[in-house]
């Protein structure tokens with residue numbers, strides 16, 4: 001998959017920007033806070049219509065302006081695509097593929113796959129489960145439209161059920177709809193668990209060998225999917241998982257009413273990462289954490305390639321400056337094939353990478 005070019009209007013600190021990229025290596029350089037990450041974020045946005053660092057789309061719109069526009073010209077599956085996203089402060093976002101309005105972001109699945117590395121990847125190992133779920137969701141949404149649709153529906157149901165649980169004491173009539181929400185959440189939740197389990201099985205195949213090589217053969221990375229306790233086999237069909245989720249919800253009904261929170265469901269899932277049998281979250285050093293996070297990301301890149309037959313676009317945001325020379329060499333040695341974008345502050349560090357096209361960014365403009 002190749003991003004041939006991108007056009008931005010009022011996206012973050014870009015007033016207007018129009019760039020044509022190399023199908024191989026693109027180096028984006030500039031001083032701090034000039035717009036390097038913003039450019040990578042715009043490219044990544046076209047793959048799932050969401051940002052790795054913004055909670056709401058309106059954060060992506062330039063301060064003081066009401067709407068923003070991102071347009072990408074791509075080559076994917078031997079076809080040309082034009083993807084457009086129109087973001088607005090006051091209305092829902094609009095997405096277009098080759099001029100046709102998409103009903104949901106899930107319809108973007110499979111057009112542009114991206115894998116983004118950024119300094120915050122450390123959180124993938126260190127922080128709570130929410131970061132790891134975000135990683136899983138971003139990967140699977142890009143590969144499976146059905147997953148993206150189920151995730152969007154689950155999130156809506158979750159918000160509505162949360163409101164019921166929050167307000168039921170003041171408005172007891174709200175409880176009349178609780179069973180319906182539980183039913184729909186168990187149905188869509190079963191789809192999420194099924195796809196997550198299959199993705200993690202593949203990640204278990206690809207990430208540990210990368211980690212072993214990365215750590216000079218010293219460390220063993222192990223991954224485990226933690227989901228709702230009553231689910232016997234997360235890889236089973238959604239139909240089989242569904243009654244098991246309902247059972248769990250039923251047994252937590254009173255606890256949910258008391259806590260006024262959704263306590264049961266895959267919104268609490270986690271991906272446990274262990275190094276040599278020890279929890280990486282609790283015990284890994286800074287270097288080990290970095291290595292494990294990179295292994296997960298590189299592992300997901302392999303999954304994309306094996307699933308689609310095309311390398312995803314690789315976005316390396318400020319990662320090289322964070323790595324020691326051995327890890328830098330390892331990453332650079334593992335990104336052959338496919339289009340790559342690297343941001344950096346001092347371009348001399350990246351000399352000799354190959355046939356790169358260099359873009360200099362200053363104050364949201366290409367210079």
Ligand SMILES: Nc1ncnc2c1ncn2[C@@H]1O[C@H](COP(=O)(O)OP(=O)(O)OP(=O)(O)O)[C@@H](O)[C@H]1O
Pocket residue numbers: 011012013014030031032033034035036037038039059060061062063318345
């Ligand atoms: N919605 C927005 N409207 C206008 N400017 C924004 C918006 N969001 C972020 N910015 C600004 O964009 C600038 C560039 O941010 P970006 O994260 O791309 O920097 P960078 O070049 O990657 O820097 P660094 O090397 O420090 O990571 C920041 O100064 C930030 O304040």
